[in-house]
Amino acid sequence: MSECLFCKIVEKKIPVKLVHEDEHTMAFDDINPQAPAHTLVIPKRHVSAVQDVEVEDESLLARLLMSCTKVAVLKGLRESGYRLVTNTGRDAGQTVFHLHFHVMGGRPMAWPPG
DSSP states (O other): OOOOHHHHHHTTSSOOOEEEEOSSEEEEEOSSOSSSEEEEEEESSOOOOGGGOOGGGHHHHHHHHHHHHHHHHHTTOTTTOEEEEOOOSGGGTOOSOSOOEEEEESSOOOSSOO
16 A cells, blocks of 8 residues: 555545546645645656656656646636646655646746745
């Protein structure tokens, strides 16, 4: 049994507010949203972080980005804009070590972040 929180979500052992799901990805609302719309997009297969992606995973990255785009449309963010974020490592703020993208929008985003 996996100890990874997001793997447990993929295995349907932890309930989430599902936004989108396909064969390779899953998207669900963040339980601690930092914007009016804040959805996490994850691969169903465990990958710890973006730095752990291998060359053979390039189609998985494309699928993740396509799912992010689909989430933005479903959340009504296409016209106003949205931010995609992935944190890699503790200093970057990664707290769950399963690759994930944050799709955030619904308000103006400041720059630089952090």
